[in-house]
Amino acid sequence: MSGDHAALLAQLADKQAITEVLFAYCNHLDRMELDALAALFTEDCVVDYGPEPHLHSAGSAGLRRDLERMWRWARTAHLLANVTVSLGPGAGRAAALSAVLAWHERPDGSTATMMGHYVDELVKVEDHWLISRRRQELLGNDAGFTVNINPFERLARPDGG
Amino acid sequence: MSGDHAALLAQLADKQAITEVLFAYCNHLDRMELDALAALFTEDCVVDYGPEPHLHSAGSAGLRRDLERMWRWARTAHLLANVTVSLGPGAGRAAALSAVLAWHERPDGSTATMMGHYVDELVKVEDHWLISRRRQELLGNDAGFTVNINPFERLARPDGG
Amino acid sequence: MSGDHAALLAQLADKQAITEVLFAYCNHLDRMELDALAALFTEDCVVDYGPEPHLHSAGSAGLRRDLERMWRWARTAHLLANVTVSLGPGAGRAAALSAVLAWHERPDGSTATMMGHYVDELVKVEDHWLISRRRQELLGNDAGFTVNINPFERLARPDGG
Numbered sequence: 394m395s396g397d398h399a400a401l402l403a404q405l406a407d408k409q410a411i412t413e414v415l416f417a418y419c420n421h422l423d424r425m426e427l428d429a430l431a432a433l434f435t436e437d438c439v440v441d442y443g444p445e446p447h448l449h450s451a452g453s454a455g456l457r458r459d460l461e462r463m464w465r466w467a468r469t470a471h472l473l474a475n476v477t478v479s480l481g482p483g484a485g486r487a488a489a490l491s492a493v494l495a496w497h498e499r500p501d502g503s504t505a506t507m508m509g510h511y512v513d514e515l516v517k518v519e520d521h522w523l524i525s526r527r528r529q530e531l532l533g534n535d536a537g538f539t540v541n542i543n544p545f546e547r548l549a550r551p552d553g554g
Numbered sequence: 555m556s557g558d559h560a561a562l563l564a565q566l567a568d569k570q571a572i573t574e575v576l577f578a579y580c581n582h583l584d585r586m587e588l589d590a591l592a593a594l595f596t597e598d599c600v601v602d603y604g605p606e607p608h609l610h611s612a613g614s615a616g617l618r619r620d621l622e623r624m625w626r627w628a629r630t631a632h633l634l635a636n637v638t639v640s641l642g643p644g645a646g647r648a649a650a651l652s653a654v655l656a657w658h659e660r661p662d663g664s665t666a667t668m669m670g671h672y673v674d675e676l677v678k679v680e681d682h683w684l685i686s687r688r689r690q691e692l693l694g695n696d697a698g699f700t701v702n703i704n705p706f707e708r709l710a711r712p713d714g715g
Numbered sequence: 716m717s718g719d720h721a722a723l724l725a726q727l728a729d730k731q732a733i734t735e736v737l738f739a740y741c742n743h744l745d746r747m748e749l750d751a752l753a754a755l756f757t758e759d760c761v762v763d764y765g766p767e768p769h770l771h772s773a774g775s776a777g778l779r780r781d782l783e784r785m786w787r788w789a790r791t792a793h794l795l796a797n798v799t800v801s802l803g804p805g806a807g808r809a810a811a812l813s814a815v816l817a818w819h820e821r822p823d824g825s826t827a828t829m830m831g832h833y834v835d836e837l838v839k840v841e842d843h844w845l846i847s848r849r850r851q852e853l854l855g856n857d858a859g860f861t862v863n864i865n866p867f868e869r870l871a872r873p874d875g876g
Contacts, residue, residue: 508792631830633796
């Protein structure tokens with residue numbers, strides 16, 4: 394196999410592996426498998442869902458503890474789309490952008506739905522890709538969703554547009 | 555090409571092919587192309603949408619007949635996310651987990667929306683991947699959706715959580 | 716690397732690259748990065764969102780200008796699922812089918828949601844895949860969405876079905 398072929402094959406395999414990590418986050422969260430979810434992150438990860446302190450998590454152990462807040466929902470569904478991986482810079486590093494539809498139901502049956510981006514950095518540790526930084530940005534939400542997620546910035550509208 | 559490279563390439567190709575089968579199910583269902591949909595399943599498949607007998611289908615011919623019930627909807631949209639394939643055990647077998655958003659509209663304009671998992675087993679038959687077992691589990695739904703899909707089980711909530 | 720292996724690797728890489736183009740359309744549209752969005756299309760592309768003249772765009776420059784209409788929304792979210800690529804006919808050509816969930820919010824807070832297919836043709840130009848034809852078809856929509864997107868045709872319902 395030529396070096397070019399081997400490099401292309403490795404790139405496709407890395408993108409596939411990273412995509413599976415991002416899907417696993419959603420699936421583990423809906424099932425509240427928080428140990429398995431935390432294992433998708435580096436021990437020293439930084440996770441930033443929003444500007445308020447309680448929406449920042451430091452470390453996979455902290456993230457695991459903080460996400461226990463999701464027990465306040467009776468049911469959730471996280472569907473991930475638009476997964477786009479950029480490998481590098483350098484070996485063993487990557488960035489990913491993805492879009493989530495997150496539906497949440499309270500014990501009283503009322504619901505909250507949001508759509509947002511995950512802006513991620515990943516590192517390869519002992520042959521596994523792990524999320525080292527995650528930032529969530531809010532594309533849209535219904536009236537039932539009131540968590541203060543980081544805003545998503547569109548480009549500035551041109552003059553007179 | 556080394557054996558390792560060839561095996562990795564085959565794995566990526568199998569995952570891609572299986573993902574395309576799962577997408578085809580959604581696209582054929584929305585268009586009510588039931589012959590093409592049934593051809594994605596083994597002749598002896600078992601499909602389990604829910605605990606009631608009319609939500610179990612035996613065989614691709616039975617599934618094709620049973621899914622004629624979808625004509626009661628005027629329009630549907632099935633969007634599939636989180637497709638995660640595990641190859642094996644052994645050659646020619648695989649498991650897949652995916653998450654669907656399914657929107658349905660009745661002739662009177664009222665709608666029903668659900669989100670669920672497909673838990674699938676697939677086999678490779680004459681170079682085509684086919685679904686041999688499919689189980690659907692309900693992540694969430696709106697009030698308009700009243701079909702008794704198999705429940706999705708979150709982990710048990712820890713004491714005092 | 717055998718010719719078969721090289722061809723399979725190239726196919727997987729092309730499908731991945733095309734999928735990334737389709738995701739980039741969604742991400743650029745939500746951010747209103749219209750220059751980057753237009754660069755995903757051939758200069759002579761034809762884009763057909765619906766039967767009315769103002770929903771037809773000719774050329775990437777025309778598309779870029781026409782999509783300024785999206786500024787009427789305060790926020791949008793485009794999530795793409797079911798991406799299915801068919802390579803060929805011949806080298807450097809491909810067709811793609813995908814399903815989008817598109818959520819839109821007006822400055823007054825009212826919303827419009829639709830689900831639809833993108834039916835695309837792509838060509839490879841200087842190692843980049845570009846969309847040369849895009850047609851959108853409407854799978855479903857809520858009452859708030861009133862744009863006249865091309866209809867999606869289900870098969871004819873069998874007699875007495």
